[in-house]
Amino acid sequence: MKLLIERGLMFGNLIRVNSPAWIGFYNRALEKLTGRRTELTEFHIDLAGFSPEIGDELGDLDYLNPKSGNRQFILLTTEQKTAPLLNANFSVLRNILRRFIVQNESQLFSLTARDAVVGEIDSLVWRITSPADLLSIKQIQITADTTGNHVAESDQLTALIDRFRSEPDAWWDDVLIARMIEQARKTGDVVRNPVHLQHTRFDVPDYRTSEFGGVYVFRSPTIKAMVFVDPAQKVSIPGVVTMSLDQVNEIAAWMARAVLTEAIISDRSGNAASILRQKIDFILIDAAVRLGIDTGGATRAELRRAAGRMGEALPPEIRGLSALLRYAEQGGDWPVVDSSDPAYFYALRARPGPARDLLNMLLTELAPHDVRALFIMNKALFYRLYQGWDPKKQEYVADHLAREYQVDKQGTRDALFGPEPSMDEPEADDPPQRPGPWGVPRVQLDERRTPVPASPWGPAR
Known part of the structure; x- marks a missing residue:
């Protein structure tokens, strides 16, 4: 540390x-x-x-x-x-x-x-x-x-003043006046300087607590949910969708049904490609260190050469993120990445709304190799994971965060997560969203519930 x-x-x-x-x-x-x-x-x-x-x-x-x-x-x-x-x-x-x-x-x-x-x-x-x-x-x-x-004493003096002003015979109440004078010696003039x-x-609509091994509580979305970090702690609760972190399809389906997330590549500001490249770098440095592949100075070119030497050990997230990167830079057909793909949660961010920051924190648990988002949104988990990393990865991550995040914290946050959310409550009767091109997350849903938007990605451009 x-x-x-x-x-x-x-x-x-x-x-x-x-x-x-x-x-x-x-x-x-x-x-x-x-x-x-x-x-x-x-x-x-x-x-x-x-x-x-x-x-x-x-x-x-x-x-x-x-x-x-x-x-x-x-x-x-x-x-x-x-x-x-x-x-x-x-x-x-x-x-x-x-x-x-x-x-x-x-x-x-x-x-x-x-x-x-x-x-x-x-x-x-x-x-x-x-x-x-x-x-x-x-x-x-x-x-x-x-x-x-001082606050309690001032409240007592304020109560005495209110009594003095409201009681018709307070002017002749020597005991009350004496108490006010004595109290004012302790507090000063609370009329001119209220304390x-x-x-x-x-x-508190939405929050994460460390109780029961860690629980995310979402009440502001149209579909209330609780996500348990420890699967052994998960219980059924009436009126609330309960899931554990290992139930990735169920979590993806809930996010889609409640329209809580959006694809990073839907960002019109032009930041999507650079964000995806950086996510790929983080995943590659982790894999290279784990496989004992020398990355030299860990530049982007060196990381790409290291990826070429990984063969079948290439992290599965890379394929999906590379397809998204090609689309962001070159256009063409919209990539098919569903909730069964390891790249799925790396390619998401929360939509603006009251639960935005908590959703982005949850996404860091589902995509833990994105160390920049992890450091920004979930420092407790970042510090815990950092202690178990190889020294080479520790040095790479610390240098990157010090060089690129520390110099422009707000700009980095805006680029990664979009503008600050509105505090308006979501409408309970929003019309169903247009189906996106990525298909329904691979999970069977109760047909009696609200129709499921096909994905959180939105229509293809």
């Missing part, structure tokens, strides 16, 4: 904490949440205030994520909104925490000027004992306050 850290691909963009004031704030917050303190004079924190250095010092990388408890966080500055979220076991946490900071930024800026803000992320579900309970997670509630309880956090509840 040292190579990733040196290239800025791991623990990058963390917030540096080295001032005595911030360290004091952090220690008060840490002691309040965990009963422990740090002796470090410099460390880095992520979006939620987690520090890898402190985790190493305490021998507990989950010190802000207690077992059987809600995820906790520590805010020292509103600038944490730009930091990554490490050790996230809930895919929407980064987005929700960032929105919480942005939507309450003026109040949090005022609070963090004098103290650390500590909080808890609550899924509002008392207990999760079975996969069906995951469907009950529909909102996330964030509770937060400073270590000195009430207004935006604390956030909807």
